[in-house]
Amino acid sequence: EQAELKKVIPLPAVTTDGRRVEIAANIGTPRDIDAVIATNGDGVGLYRSEFLYMDKDCFPSEEEQFAAYRIVAQKLSGKPVIIRTLDIGGDKELKCFPMPPEMNPFLGWRAIRLCLAEKAMFMTQLRAILRASAYGNIMIMYPMISGLTEVRQANAVLAEAKEQLRSERVPFNENIKVGIMVEIPSTAVIADLIAPEVDFFSIGTNDLCQYTLAVDRMNEKISYLYQPLHPAILRLIKRVIDASHQYGKFTGMCGELAGDPLAAIILLGLGLDEFSMSASSMPRIKKIIRSVAYEQAKAIATPALDMATPQQVAAYAAGVLKDWG
Ligand code: PEP
Ligand code: MG
Numbered sequence: 001e002q003a004e005l006k007k008v009i010p011l012p013a014v015t016t017d018g019r020r021v022e023i024a025a026n027i028g029t030p031r032d033i034d035a036v037i038a039t040n041g042d043g044v045g046l047y048r049s050e051f052l053y054m055d056k057d058c059f060p061s062e063e064e065q066f067a068a069y070r071i072v073a074q075k076l077s078g079k080p081v082i083i084r085t086l087d088i089g090g091d092k093e094l095k096c097f098p099m100p101p102e103m104n105p106f107l108g109w110r111a112i113r114l115c116l117a118e119k120a121m122f123m124t125q126l127r128a129i130l131r132a133s134a135y136g137n138i139m140i141m142y143p144m145i146s147g148l149t150e151v152r153q154a155n156a157v158l159a160e161a162k163e164q165l166r167s168e169r170v171p172f173n174e175n176i177k178v179g180i181m182v183e184i185p186s187t188a189v190i191a192d193l194i195a196p197e198v199d200f201f202s203i204g205t206n207d208l209c210q211y212t213l214a215v216d217r218m219n220e221k222i223s224y225l226y227q228p229l230h231p232a233i234l235r236l237i238k239r240v241i242d243a244s245h246q247y248g249k250f251t252g253m254c255g256e257l258a259g260d261p262l263a264a265i266i267l268l269g270l271g272l273d274e275f276s277m278s279a280s281s282m283p284r285i286k287k288i289i290r291s292v293a294y295e296q297a298k299a300i301a302t303p304a305l306d307m308a309t310p311q312q313v314a315a316y317a318a319g320v321l322k323d324w325g
Contacts, residue, residue, distance in 0.1 A: 019294035044079035045276020046254035062223035065128035073136025087143035110146030183207035191243035205255025227310035269301025
C-alpha cells in the first residue's frame with residue numbers, strides 16, 4: 001500500500017479521461033514546505049498566516065511577514081501559494097492581542113471582521129503579501145467572509161496597500177488573484193452574486209459544517225452531529241462550485257473534507273478544481289482521483305445530492321471508495 005502510494009507522487013492528479021485537478025497543501029509555517037515539495041504538491045491551497053502571529057509577544061513586522069511569505073513563494077517556484085489573511089478569534093487566540101471575552105466567540109469578532117476594524121494591522125499584512133508576490137505565484141484569500149460588502153471593504157484596503165507600494169516604487173504582482181474562504185452558509189448561498197467580484201473560492205468545510213449544522217466544532221458531546229457529508233453541506237458545495245464555473249472562476253477546498261478519501265470521488269464529480277490538505281494525505285487522494293473517469297465521478301456524485309441523511313451518504317461513499325479507491 002505504501003509502495004503503491006509512492007508511485008503516484010511524481011504523477012499528475014488527472015482522471016482516466018483527462019480531467020486535471022490540483023492537489024495542494026495546507027501549511028502553517030514555511031517549515032512545512034519541504035514536505036509539500038517531497039510529495040510533489042501542486043501548490044499551497046491554504047497558508048494559515050495566523051501561526052506567524054501566535055505565540056508572539058508582539059505583532060510580526062512587515063519585514064518578518066514578507067520574509068516568511070517570500071520564502072514559501074520562492075521554494076514553490078511558480079506553483080500557486082494561497083495566503084489566507086489573519087484568521088484569529090473563535091478557537092484561535094493571540095498572545096499579543098488580548099480579545100475581549102465574548103458570549104459566542106465563533107460568532108464574534110474574528111478574522112476579516114477584526115482585520116477590517118484593525119486597519120493598520122491588516123494593511124501591514126497586505127503590504128507584506130503584495131511585496132512577496134513579486135517572487136512567485138501568490139494569491140490572497142480572505143477568511144470568514146459573510147457577504148459581498150466585506151469583500152469590497154477588504155479589497156478597498158488592498159487597493160490602498162497597492163497604491164502605497166506603487167508610490168514607493170516597490171515591486172509586486174499588479175494582477176495578484178484575490179479569493180475568499182466560503183465557510184459561512186450565507187456566502188455559499190449567494191456564491192453566484194459574489195463570484196463576479198472574486199478570482200476564486202476555497203470552501204472551508206471545517207467552519208462551513210460548524211455553521212450550517214449549528215454544531216460547535218470543538219464540542220465532543222455533539223460531535224456525532226458534525227457531519228461534513230450531510231446532504232445540506234453537499235448541496236452548498238455544489239452551489240459554490242457551479243457559481244464559480246458560471247463566471248470562469250475556480251473552486252478549491254481547504255477544509256478537512258478535501259483530504260478525506262471517502263469524499264474524494266464525490267467532490268471530484270461535483271466539479272471541485274483544487275483539493276487542499278496536509279501533505280501526508282496528498283498521495284492517497286491523488287491515487288483515488290487517478291483511478292476514476294470524471295464522467296463516472298459525476299454520475300456517482302449526482303445521487304448523493306438527493307440522499308436525505310448523512311448516514312446514507314456516508315454508507316454510499318464507503319461503497320464507492322471500495323469500488324474505486
Ligand atoms: C475551515 O474552516 O474549513 C478552514 C480550512 O479553516 P480553519 O480550519 O483554519 O478554520
Ligand atoms: Mg475556518
